[in-house]
Each structure stands twice: as structure tokens, then as C-alpha cells.
Amino acid sequence: MPDAKRTPQQQIDALRETLRHHEYLYYGLDAPEVSDAQYDAWIRELQALEAAHPELVTPDSPTQRVGGKPKEGFAKVAHSRPMLSLDNAYNEDELREWVRRVQELAGTDTMEYACELKLDGLSLALTYEHGRLVRGVTRGDGAVGEDVTSNVRTIRSVPLSIAPQKVRAAHWPASFEVRGEVVMPLAAFQRLNEEREAQGLAPAANPRNAAAGTLRTLEPNIVAQRRLDFYAYFALDADGYIFPRQSEALDALAAAGFRVNPERRVVHGVEEILAFIARAEGLRETLPYEIDGVVVKVDSRELQQRLGFTGRAPRWAIAYKFAARSAVTQVQGIAVQVGRTGKVTPVAELAPVPIGGTTVSRATLHNADEIARLGLEIGDFVVVERGGDVIPKVSSVLKDRRPADAKPFVFPDTCPVCGSPLLREEGEADWRCVNVDCPARLRESLLFFASRKVMNIEGLGDAVVQQLTDRGMVRGLADIYALDEAALLSLERIGEKTARSLLEEIERSRQAPLERVILGLGIRFVGERTAQLLAQALGSMDALMQATPEELERVEEVGPRIAAAIREYFAVPANRELVEKLRAAGLQFTAVRRQQSSRLAGKTFVLTGTLPTMTRDEAKERIEREGGKVAGSVSKKTSYVVAGDDAGSKLDKARSLGVTVLDEAGLLALLDEAK
Numbered sequence: 001m002p003d004a005k006r007t008p009q010q011q012i013d014a015l016r017e018t019l020r021h022h023e024y025l026y027y028g029l030d031a032p033e034v035s036d037a038q039y040d041a042w043i044r045e046l047q048a049l050e051a052a053h054p055e056l057v058t059p060d061s062p063t064q065r066v067g068g069k070p071k072e073g074f075a076k077v078a079h080s081r082p083m084l085s086l087d088n089a090y091n092e093d094e095l096r097e098w099v100r101r102v103q104e105l106a107g108t109d110t111m112e113y114a115c116e117l118k119l120d121g122l123s124l125a126l127t128y129e130h131g132r133l134v135r136g137v138t139r140g141d142g143a144v145g146e147d148v149t150s151n152v153r154t155i156r157s158v159p160l161s162i163a164p165q166k167v168r169a170a171h172w173p174a175s176f177e178v179r180g181e182v183v184m185p186l187a188a189f190q191r192l193n194e195e196r197e198a199q200g201l202a203p204a205a206n207p208r209n210a211a212a213g214t215l216r217t218l219e220p221n222i223v224a225q226r227r228l229d230f231y232a233y234f235a236l237d238a239d240g241y242i243f244p245r246q247s248e249a250l251d252a253l254a255a256a257g258f259r260v261n262p263e264r265r266v267v268h269g270v271e272e273i274l275a276f277i278a279r280a281e282g283l284r285e286t287l288p289y290e291i292d293g294v295v296v297k298v299d300s301r302e303l304q305q306r307l308g309f310t311g312r313a314p315r316w317a318i319a320y321k322f323a324a325r326s327a328v329t330q331v332q333g334i335a336v337q338v339g340r341t342g343k344v345t346p347v348a349e350l351a352p353v354p355i356g357g358t359t360v361s362r363a364t365l366h367n368a369d370e371i372a373r374l375g376l377e378i379g380d381f382v383v384v385e386r387g388g389d390v391i392p393k394v395s396s397v398l399k400d401r402r403p404a405d406a407k408p409f410v411f412p413d414t415c416p417v418c419g420s421p422l423l424r425e426e427g428e429a430d431w432r433c434v435n436v437d438c439p440a441r442l443r444e445s446l447l448f449f450a451s452r453k454v455m456n457i458e459g460l461g462d463a464v465v466q467q468l469t470d471r472g473m474v475r476g477l478a479d480i481y482a483l484d485e486a487a488l489l490s491l492e493r494i495g496e497k498t499a500r501s502l503l504e505e506i507e508r509s510r511q512a513p514l515e516r517v518i519l520g521l522g523i524r525f526v527g528e529r530t531a532q533l534l535a536q537a538l539g540s541m542d543a544l545m546q547a548t549p550e551e552l553e554r555v556e557e558v559g560p561r562i563a564a565a566i567r568e569y570f571a572v573p574a575n576r577e578l579v580e581k582l583r584a585a586g587l588q589f590t591a592v593r594r595q596q597s598s599r600l601a602g603k604t605f606v607l608t609g610t611l612p613t614m615t616r617d618e619a620k621e622r623i624e625r626e627g628g629k630v631a632g633s634v635s636k637k638t639s640y641v642v643a644g645d646d647a648g649s650k651l652d653k654a655r656s657l658g659v660t661v662l663d664e665a666g667l668l669a670l671l672d673e674a675k
Contacts, residue, residue: 008049008052008053008056009053009056011049012046012049012050012053012056012061015042015045015046015049016046016061016062017163018042019042019043019046019062020062020159020161020163020257022042043062043063046061046062046063047063050063059132059160061160062160074146074147074148074216075146075147076140076144076145076146076147076458076508077135077137077144077145077146077147078143078144079125079137079140079142079143079144079145080125080127080177080236080238081236082142082143083123083125083139083140083142083145083179084142084309084312084313084314085142085312085313086295086313086314086317086318086319087310087313087317087318087319088293088318088319088320088321089318089319089320089321090320090321090323092274095270095273095274095277095296095318095320096270098296098318099269099270099273101315101632102298102307102315102316103648104608104632104648104649104650105306105307105315105616106298106303106306106307107608107609107610107644107645107646107647107648108303108646108648109648110268111268111298111299111300111303112245112247112266112267112268112298112299112300113266113267113268113272113273113296113297113298113299114245114246114247114250114264114265114266114296114297114298114299115264115265115266115267115273115276115277115294115295115296116233116250116261116263116264116294116295116297117261117263117264117280117287117291117294117295118291118292118293118294118295118319118320118321119181119183119231119261119289119290119291120183120206120207120208120289120290120291120292121181121182121183121184121207121208121211121231121289121290122138122139122181122182122208122211122212122215123138123139123179123180123181123182124136124137124138124139124148124152124179124180124181124182124215124230125137125138125139125145125177125178125179126152126158126177126178126179126180126230127175127176127177128162128175128176128177128178129174129175130174130175131161131162131163131164131172132160132161132162133149133152133153133158133159133160133161134149135147135149136148136149136151136152136153136158138215138216140452140456141452141453141456142453144456146216146458148215148216150220151214151215151216151217151220151223152215152230153220154220154221154223154224155182155223155228155229155230156227157229157230157231157258157259158230158258159256159257159258162256162257163257171242172235172242172252172256173237173238173242175237175238176235176236176237176242177234177235177236177237178232178234178235178236178253178258179232179233179234179235179236180230180231180232180233180234180258181230181231181233182211182215182228182229182230183207183208183211183228183229183231183289183290184207184208184210184211184214184226184227184228184229184289185207185227185229185288185289186207186288186289186290187288188226188227188228189204189206189207189210192204192210192226203359205358205359206290206358207289207290208290210226211228214226214228215228229259229289230258230259231259231260231261232250232253232258232259232260233250233253233260233261233295234249235249235252235253240301241301241304243301244300244301244302245299245300245301246297246298246299246301247264247266247299250264263280263283266299273296273320276294277294277320280294281322284322291322292321292322293319293320293321293322294319294320295317295318295319295320296317296318296319296320297316297317298316298317303316304316305615306610306615306616308615308616308617309617312528312529324385324386324395325355325385325386326355326383326384326385326386326395327353327354327355327360327383327384328353328381328382328383328384328398329350329351329352329353329360329381329382329384330350330351330379330380330381330382331348331349331350331376331377331378331379331380331381331382331394332349332350332351332378332379333348333349333378334346334347334348334349334365334371334378334409335347335349336411336412336416337440338415338416338417338433338438338440338441338444339440339441339444340441340444340445340447340448340522341432341441341522341524342432342433342434342435342438342441343430343431343432344412344415344416344422344430344431344432344433345364345365345366345367345430346364346365346366346367346368346370346371346409346411347362347363347364347365348362348363348364348365348376348382348384348394349361349362350362350363350382350384353384355384355385355386355392358386360384360386360392362392363384363391363392363393363394364391364392364393364394365393365394366393366429367429367430367431368411368429368431369429370429371409371411374394374396374397375397375399376394376397376409377402377406377407377408377409378406378407378408378409379402379403379405379406379407380397380398380399380401380402380403380406381397381398381401381402382394382395382396382397382398383395383396383397383398411431415433415435415438415440416440417433417438417439417440418433418435418437418438418439418440420433420434420435420438421434437475437574439469442469442474442475442476443465443466443469445477445522446460446465446468446469446474446477446480447460447461447462447465448520448522449477449480449520449522450465450480453516453519453528454512454516454519454520455509455512455516455517455520456505456509456512456516457480457502457505457506457509458501458502458505459498459501459502459505460480460502460505460506463493464491464494464502467491467492468480468483468491471490471491473487476578476581477520477578477581477582478578478581478582478584478585480506481506481510481582481585481586482585483503483506484503485499485500485503488502488503509587510585510586510587510588511588512587512588513535513588513591514535514540514541514588514589514590514591515528515531515532515534515535515536515591516531517541517582517587517588517589518531518534518535518541518544519531521569521575521578521579523565523566523569524565524568524569525561525562525565526562526565526566529557530557530558530562533555533556533557533558534552534555534558534566535591536591537554537555537556538551538555539590539591540589540590540591541579541583541589541590542589544566544570545570545576545579547566549563549564549567552566552567554601554627556624599626599627600623600626600627600628600670601627601628602639603627603628603629603639603640604628604629604630604631604637604638604639604640605623605628605629605630605631605638605639605640605641605642606630606631606632606633606634606638606640606641606642606650606654607619607620607630607641607642607644608641608642608643608644608647608648608650608651609643609644609645609646609647609648609651610644610645610646611642611644611664612644612645612664613664614664619642619664619667622671623667623671626671633650634650634653634654634657634659635657636657638654638657638659639659639660640659640660640661640662640667640670641654641659641660641661641662642661642662642663642664642666642667643661643662643663644663644664
């Protein structure tokens with residue numbers, strides 16, 4: 001009831017504070033202190049007061065979680081800093097090797113590690129200004145995500161605002177970013193599938209996909225009903241990480257009202273990491289959400305900065321993936337798929353079987369040699385494994401259960417799509433369709449070209465690509481840049497808004513940097529990292545097309561095999577014609593070239609310890625710019641070991657082998673001489 005002794009503003013403030021407190025207890029700590037009926041009564045009281053005094057309504061009020069849906073879908077937003085993926089370890093040996101490498105790079109073997117459960121969900125970045133939520137952005141391709149703020153506001157474990165006293169107590173900056181994982185609890189997932197089955201719809205495959213699909217739903221009311229959860233794991237501001245240790249950041253996030261997974265611990269050394277992993281794996285079947293491993297991070301931010309990053313992941317963190325889950329099912333047939341490079345892959349068509357929360361009906365068989373190794377026949381009962389993000393695979397055949405009507409699989413000698421002869425190069429296991437105009441290659445090439453890590457053309461998915469190729473509207477990659485609204489409107493299930501949105505995405509992709517254009521060409525063995533190095537080293541598409549094998553091999557991480565594949569690609573007239581069409585379409589064909597000389601060519605350096613003024617990455621970049629190579633271990637072939645403070649065993653080995661040891665001043669002098 002209204003309190004005559006207090007102003008409406010005072011009553012509203014008190015109710016909001018009470019509701020936020022109980023939201024945190026319920027959604028953040030799983031420790032409710034009041035009934036749902038009492039909570040709902042407070043909400044209704046607040047709604048009545050706000051209706052009577054609309055001028056007092058604020059965006060962070062507990063009544064304002066569900067708002068209007070986005071009018072034109074989700075806008076693309078660049079992240080404040082990349083949301084990188086993690087390297088993986090699949091067994092104890094790989095984990096021990098990571099710990100050894102981290103200790104060696106850091107120059108110390110006495111460090112602490114923060115261990116956390118690896119939730120099987122999707123990453124999300126939340127931006128707060130003056131304690132209020134202003135934006136929620138999906139991971140996307142790591143550099144650019146989608147603004148899903150309207151949906152994020154419906155997630156009860158996402159605070160709409162942080163109480164000022166909590167902000168001051170933990171020394172939060174005025175503006176900050178919180179990153180974490182969105183998951184669909186197993187109970188909510190089961191409820192969703194029961195509803196879908198009641199409506200005659202196919203059940204959702206797994207909680208992760210269901211969470212991802214829910215977060216991109218254009219109806220916030222639906223998102224609210226599905227009860228997603230958000231678990232925070234990073235806190236950032238404009239200058240980087242806010243707290244000096246990962247463990248402190250997690251504690252501060254929890255104190256501020258964020259849901260932080262309680263299964264976390266700071267440990268010392270690999271044995272304690274393994275003990276945490278064993279405990280986590282034992283908890284796996286009892287948790288109310290899916291996990292697929294454990295994330296291990298160096299706890300100290302100072303050491304994290306010293307360790308730095310590779311091209312795609314931090315060196316100071318690793319995801320330990322649990323062993324694959326498996327099930328027995330029957331092979332009902334074997335199909336062959338043609339990929340964008342022409343590789344023909346056999347795929348087992350299975351009687352559907354649930355494995356680790358996902359219904360599996362297909363599994364890769366890799367190549368003809370793998371089928372022969374397994375001794376697999378159509379009709380066999382097989383063990384299928386699925387581990388983390390790994391594509392399901394057939395691991396073994398139960399030959400004692402082979403039915404009488406099982407029959408061997410004969411690998412085709414012609415492409416199942418275009419009928420061209422299949423070829424297998426000497427020394428390779430894969431058969432390939434060499435017809436560059438094969439429709440199957442075109443479909444896969446278009447999907448790859450449009451994918452997030454390449455040109456990031458949202459909306460150019462399977463259904464649209466299938467129609468475009470089937471109707472002959474797109475006969476090559478460059479043809480997508482000639483599409484217009486009338487052409488798109490002729491496709492099934494494409495309306496005016498969808499057509500305009502897709503054309504905007506295609507137009508924006510013209511500004512993608514050179515390394516993504518190179519990646520999109522689909523050159524064999526040229527992945528994301530190699531494309532980036534080629535763009536930096538050569539500076540233009542023309543330079544790449546004209547480069548000799550020797551010039552290509554001078555690029556970091558490019559060996560004879562990759563160089564040969566690049567030369568083979570550009571030797572095909574149709575491929576050079578494609579490049580010219582992409583040039584005419586206005587794609588980016590130049591990049592800022594990283595200047596590199598050959599003055600230190602043939603010299604191998606090893607870095608150890610902490611240098612006074614340079615990070616290891618800076619030292620590595622300067623050495624490589626002058627043509628030198630930086631290796632991870634000392635051998636007789638090492639030219640110089642550059643040693644800083646707290647140099648480890650590498651320095652001892654250098655001295656025992658008689659390798660020249662330099663300090664930072666000596667390295668700088670050598671670099672100056674090379675100029």
C-alpha cells in the first residue's frame with residue numbers, strides 16, 4: 001500500500017532497491033528469501049506507482065526488462081577489443097605442455113592459475129555507463145557482434161544497474177564492460193522442447209543452439225519466457241582489465257550483483273589444475289547447465305600481459321576439453337560431400353542417437369582410407385564420438401553385430417554433383433573434384449565467403465545460397481556484388497526488409513580488409529592466420545599474385561607446401577578472372593604492409609625472461625621485421641639468446657651450448673646495425 005509519509009520518489013526507490021536485492025538472491029545466488037508471490041506483489045506495487053508517476057520511470061527499473069522489439073533486426077557493433085577464442089587441450093599431456101610453455105615464457109614456475117568451469121553457451125559483452133546497462137553485444141566473429149540489448153535486458157541474471165555503493169566499494173570505473181557466457185539451463189531446455197513437440201515442431205538439438213537462437217529472436221517477450229542465464233567472467237574498461245587478478249575480478253563481479261559461477265578456484269601448479277578438472281568432470285552430470293570442460297587462466301594480469309597473444313588466442317589461458325561422449329548406432333548409408341576446395345568427404349548417415357545433449361544423425365568418415373581402416377560397411381553398428389566442438393566421428397565398428405545384409409561401400413570415381421572425374425594426388429588421402437565450376441564447390445565457396453570470419457555477410461546462408469545457385473543467379477563469388485533488390489525479392493521467403501538488409505550486408509563487406517579477401521578466395525592451406533601474414537608482408541593482392549615461391553617462403557609461417565598451393569591457385573585462369581571481378585566490385589586489394597628486410601635472414605633468436613623496455617611480442621616483431629626468426633627453444637642452431645630478468649632454463653642451456661647471449665641493449669645494438 002502507498003505510504004503517505006514518503007514521497008512517490010522515495011517509495012519507488014525503496015521498492016526498486018528491494019526488488020534488485022531479491023533478484024540478485026534468486027538469479028545471482030540461487031538463494032531466494034521470499035516467495036514468488038511476494039516478489040510479484042512488489043512488482044505490481046512498483047508498476048502502479050510508476051503508472052501514476054510516469055515521469056519517475058527509469059530504464060533500469062525492474063519493471064522495464066521487457067521492451068519493444070528491434071524494428072530492423074540487430075545492428076552490427078564493433079567490440080571495444082577482440083573477443084578471442086581459446087586454444088584447447090584434450091588430454092593431460094597437452095595440458096602439462098601448456099603449463100610448461102607458459103612457465104618458460106613467463107620466466108617463473110611459481111604462478112597461480114584461476115580455474116573455472118567452461119560453460120557450453122555463447123559469449124556476450126555488456127557495456128555499463130555510470131552503473132547502468134546500455135548495450136549487450138554478441139561475440140559475432142570476434143571483432144564485430146550484434147546489438148541484442150533489448151533481449152539481454154530480459155535476462156534476470158543481468159543487472160540493469162549496479163548500486164552506487166557496490167560500484168564504489170570495488171573501485172569500478174565510471175564506464176566498464178562485463179563479458180560472460182549466456183546459457184539455457186537444462187530445465188528451461190526441456191520445457192522448450194516439450195512446448196515444441198506439443199506444437200508439432202522438431203525438438204531443439206541442444207541447449208547451446210537453443211540459447212543462441214533465443215538471443216537472436218526479434219521478440220523480447222519470447223526471450224524472457226525462456227529464462228536464459230548469464231555468468232560473468234571478465235571485467236574491462238578502456239585501459240584493459242580492471243582488477244590485478246582474474247580471481248579478484250570474479251569476486252568483484254559477484255559482489256556487484258552479477259551471477260558468477262561458484263565452481264571456481266585459484267590453484268598452484270599442474271597437479272592442482274588436474275585435481276580441479278577431475279572434480280569438475282565428476283560434477284558434470286549433476287549441474288543444471290551444460291559444461292564441456294574447464295578454463296584455466298594465469299591469475300596475474302601482469303603475467304598475462306607479459307605472455308601476450310598469438311594471432312587468435314591468449315597464451316595465458318587454455319580450455320581443457322572433457323573426453324568425447326559416445327553412443328552406439330547403426331550406419332544407414334554413406335553419402336559423399338564436395339567441399340569448396342573440391343575435397344570429397346564421405347559422411348555416415350546414422351540412425352539418430354542422442355550424444356551429450358545433441359541428436360547426432362551424421363558423422364564424418366574423413367576419406368576412403370579411413371573407411372578401409374575401420375573396415376566399415378553400410379548397415380554396421382558403430383561407436384560414434386562427439387567431444388566439445390569436434391564434429392561427430394565414427395571411432396570404431398562393432399563387427400560382431402554386423403547384420404547379414406551389410407554391404408561394402410564403393411568410393412565413387414566421379415563427382416556426385418557434376419560428374420567430373422575425381423583425382424587423388426600422390427601422397428594425399430583425399431579425392432578431389434577438379435572442376436572449378438562444380439555447383440557443389442560453388443555453394444560451399446559462397447557459404448565460406450559469407451561466413452563470419454571471412455566477409456561476414458549476415459543473411460547469406462544455406463537457404464538463400466541454394467536458391468541463388470539453383471536458379472543460376474550466382475555462378476561465381478563475384479556475382480553476389482551484382483545482386484539487386486528485384487533479384488532477391490524473386491526468392492522464396494525473402495521480403496523487402498530482408499532483401500534490403502542483405503544488400504546492406506553485401507555493400508558493407510566491400511570494406512573488409514585484404515586478409516579477409518585473401519581468405520575468402522579459398523586457397524588450399526591458407527587459413528585465417530596465414531592470410532593475415534600474407535597481407536601484412538606483401539601489402540596487396542597484386543603482390544601476392546605475382547610473388548615467386550622464394551618471396552612467399554620469406555613470409556612468416558609460409559613453407560614450400562603453402563607457397564606451391566598459392567602459385568597453383570593463381571596459375572588457373574578462372575581464379576585470376578575471379579580476382580579481377582572482385583577488384584571491379586570494389587573490394588579491398590591493399591593493406592598496410594609490414595616493412596621487412598633480410599638483414600637478419602638466417603639468424604635464429606630465442607627470448608627468455610623480462611626485458612626492461614620491450615615486451616616479448618615487440619622484440620619478436622622487430623627481429624622478424626629485419627628478417628630474423630624467433631624460436632621457442634634453444635638448440636645448436638640458435639644464433640642468439642636474448643635474456644632479461646628472471647631468465648629461466650633457456651639461459652642455462654644457451655651457456656652450455658656456447659650460444660651468444662644478449663641483453664636488451666645488445667639486441668637493440670644488433671637491430672641498429674641491421675638498418
